[in-house]
Amino acid sequence: MSNSLKNRIKYWGGNSNGRIKQTKLWSFHLALASDYNSRWIKTPLKRIVRCLINTDNIKMDYDKKIISVDFSSELEPGDVFQCLDDQTYWMILLPDLVETAYLKAQIIRCRYQLDINNKNYWIYFQGPTETDIRWFQKRSINLNEMNLSGRIYIKKDENTLDYFHRFTKINIAGLPWEVQTVDSISTPGVIELVVKEDYINKYKDLPSIPIEDENDIIIGQDIVKQDSNNSYMINSNYYDESGQWVLADNDSKAILIDTYQNAQICSINILESAIGSFKIKYITNDTVYEKEITIADPVQYIQGPDEVYPYDIVTYTSLVEGEFTIPDERMAKIVKSSRTQCTIEIISRKKSSFTLGLITDNGQYVKTINIKSL
Numbered sequence: 001m002s003n004s005l006k007n008r009i010k011y012w013g014g015n016s017n018g019r020i021k022q023t024k025l026w027s028f029h030l031a032l033a034s035d036y037n038s039r040w041i042k043t044p045l046k047r048i049v050r051c052l053i054n055t056d057n058i059k060m061d062y063d064k065k066i067i068s069v070d071f072s073s074e075l076e077p078g079d080v081f082q083c084l085d086d087q088t089y090w091m092i093l094l095p096d097l098v099e100t101a102y103l104k105a106q107i108i109r110c111r112y113q114l115d116i117n118n119k120n121y122w123i124y125f126q127g128p129t130e131t132d133i134r135w136f137q138k139r140s141i142n143l144n145e146m147n148l149s150g151r152i153y154i155k156k157d158e159n160t161l162d163y164f165h166r167f168t169k170i171n172i173a174g175l176p177w178e179v180q181t182v183d184s185i186s187t188p189g190v191i192e193l194v195v196k197e198d199y200i201n202k203y204k205d206l207p208s209i210p211i212e213d214e215n216d217i218i219i220g221q222d223i224v225k226q227d228s229n230n231s232y233m234i235n236s237n238y239y240d241e242s243g244q245w246v247l248a249d250n251d252s253k254a255i256l257i258d259t260y261q262n263a264q265i266c267s268i269n270i271l272e273s274a275i276g277s278f279k280i281k282y283i284t285n286d287t288v289y290e291k292e293i294t295i296a297d298p299v300q301y302i303q304g305p306d307e308v309y310p311y312d313i314v315t316y317t318s319l320v321e322g323e324f325t326i327p328d329e330r331m332a333k334i335v336k337s338s339r340t341q342c343t344i345e346i347i348s349r350k351k352s353s354f355t356l357g358l359i360t361d362n363g364q365y366v367k368t369i370n371i372k373s374l
Contacts (some may be wrong), residue, residue, distance in 0.1 A: 024101040028052075030067060037314045041069075042082045047072045053083070054195070055089075056106060061126050063109040067092070070102050078155035078189030079111055080122040087124045091153060093190065108153065110173055116163050122151040125172055150177060152193040156184055160191055169198060207231035207267050209262065218282060218291040225296050225319045227272040229257070232280055232291070240284040248279040253295060270295060302358055302367040309372055312346045316367070322360035329370065332356075346371060 032050045034040050039053050051069035080091045095105040110122040168179040178198040184191045209231045220232035244267040253274035257267045273294045281290040304316035324342035331354035336343040351373040358365045
């Protein structure tokens with residue numbers, strides 16, 4: 001065989017398999033220049049390379065595609081690259097080992113980021129998939145068990161291998177999760193995590209209880225608004241495991257919704273048409289504690305004196321969150337304000353009146369305040 005023929009055979013790949021491989025590689029490079037699915041990507045090594053991305057499988061909770069890219073890109077399983085056409089991020093998941101001319105692999109879209117020891121990782125996260133809630137009963141209280149689970153793919157390196165163990169707590173998209181299993185073996189370059197919904201702290205999801213007086217036996221608001229949920233707690237000094245919550249003088253004004261922490265806390269709903277007042281009672285084996293609750297009329301949402309004097313400085317509170325306003329600032333001005341409280345200074349020197357407004361998400365409330373003469 002002449003040297004010229006040997007060189008041509010070597011150029012075309014050498015043996016039969018080599019020639020097939022080289023021909024496929026040339027065809028692939030031609031496709032990169034003209035194929036509709038050709039894309040520019042940025043690799044973790046900050047290289048800009050061209051590749052083909054073809055449709056594979058797309059569902060509501062994941063988007064999988066097939067990438068074809070030259071081995072010179074040095075992409076490996078677990079690497080996350082950025083598609084420059086649409087600024088999306090994708091993880092190399094499962095390489096096709098049959099294809100030897102170039103890297104052909106399944107990729108999956110990564111929509112979330114996770115900070116591990118001050119290093120940022122793009123991850124694939126499949127959210128909760130359960131379709132039922134498991135309930136159980138304890139001391140006549142119905143509770144549901146945390147059972148939502150998720151699945152995470154993240155690049156395997158020394159940092160992630162050292163960080164993830166059973167019961168590691170993480171936060172994704174503002175929600176807390178706890179790691180249940182860590183699989184760093186099945187997929188080369190990728191750690192697969194199964195996580196379960198968690199609480200950041202065990203008191204976070206308990207009802208909010210505004211404390212007006214810590215020395216109250218029953219702690220909670222004395223004045224409530226119509227069509228609202230409110231919670232009350234028995235002071236720890238008076239708590240009894242046998243205690244029960246009861247509504248009295250009710251006449252369909254409120255409904256007891258649920259109890260928490262072995263009935264130390266209760267939650268009630270005030271009906272939309274409720275007016276007047278009712279009592280909430282905490283009953284133990286030998287004692288009854290009660291608290292009277294007043295239902296505020298909508299015009300009474302702004303609490304404070306109806307009459308003031310020139311140069312007075314007066315504080316008003318609200319049952320709902322909103323923005324306080326005084327349309328006519330010739331009479332009075334707001335000197336300090338929050339979402340539920342404001343302090344006003346009376347600047348008028350003569351007998352007159354003005355309105356204090358409260359703008360909320362559900363509408364606007366006003367209170368007429370009279371300025372009396374000195």
